[in-house]
Amino acid sequence: MELWYTEKQTENHGITTKISETLYTEQTEFQKIDIINTNQFGRMLVLDGMVMTTDVDEFVYHEMISHVALNTHPNPKKVLVVGGGDGGAIREIVKHPSVEKAVLAEIDGGVIESCKKFFPAIASALTGNPRVDVQVIDGVKHIHDHKGEYDVIMVDSTEPVGP
Template identity: 85%
Template sequence: MELWYTEKQTENFGITMKITETLHSEKTEIQQLDIVHTKQLGRMLLLDGMVMTTDQDEFVYHEMITHVALNTHPNPKKVLVVGGGDGGAIREIVKHSSVEKAVLAEIDGGVIEACKKYFPQIASELSGNPRVDVKVIDGIKHIHESKGEYDVIMVDSTEPIGPAVGLFEKGFYQGIYDALSPDGIMVAQTESPWFNRDLIKRVFKDLKSIFPVTRLYTASIPTYPSGLWSFTIASKQHDPLEVDASKIKDLDTKYYTPELHRSVFNLPKFVAELTRD
């Protein structure tokens, strides 16, 4: 008997994969957590039935949510990840030698522990690295308690439903602004330009009203709805379009490159229109 998993990504569209087994299933205090093995993409993490990451394509998301901002800031020393309990963003952050402290603020400890066991290549820096501080806390609360503390803040959230709703609100972004240093930068995953246009427009408008520099960029992630994914970066001073690619160091990446840094901001017309008033 063949087993297939289908994520209904909209009311009329979904993605389906053949699976060989369920490796882990639990109801944490926050959400339903499942890990399955797929024939095509290896192990896959599901939260409340939504695909979060897979063995085969995780590097795209984790590299693109981290390195664009970290290479835009001239000297990032303290970095915060809100969400991101799988550890992939932390793994990429500590590739930057300037970073003295990488803090993970994940509300669900169950995600951290499950990923340590089933995704060791993603969660590789969550244990034993003195530069990493793993906190099982409410990221929104932590933001509001951290005035001027961080050089870069990354919002590595699930989709804007359930426990992640507050991570897409203007008040949260104002809190991030206040938690950043005077030349700080934030970046957030902002969903699919095909299926979440209203959300992208709203988030971009909210961030633009708070930060002097706001940019939208995209990456190709096969398991995320539509495959075309967006990120929004907002900065108090530094513009990612002004980065000298020749000064970007090789970071042992699979997707992100110095040449790619600027090109990801060259948006298709229908996506660029989402950034206009």
């Protein structure tokens, strides 16, 4: 039996790809996490039925969300990423030598742990980097509690239907 994944993006458009294997499924307090293997995109992280990242093209998103923002700041030293539990944005942020501290505020620890296991190249900066501080917390609350503390704040959260 063939399995296919389809994400409807608008009333008249969506993407469909063949699933070669379901690697992981978990329903957390916040969302459903699916990690599937596809022939076209490699491994794919799906949260609440929406693709968040894939092995093949993750660099396009993570490089753009990170480098553009950091290159517009004259001296980014402390950076906050709200969401981004896959670790890709953090991986790119720590490539900037001026960054002394990069904080990840991810509400769902299940995303972080599953990405460490199934997307180790993307999540590589989440462990063992002294400049990275991974916190399983509500990012919006964290921003309110730490006003003026960050040079750059990036929002790498799920679609509005998620947490």
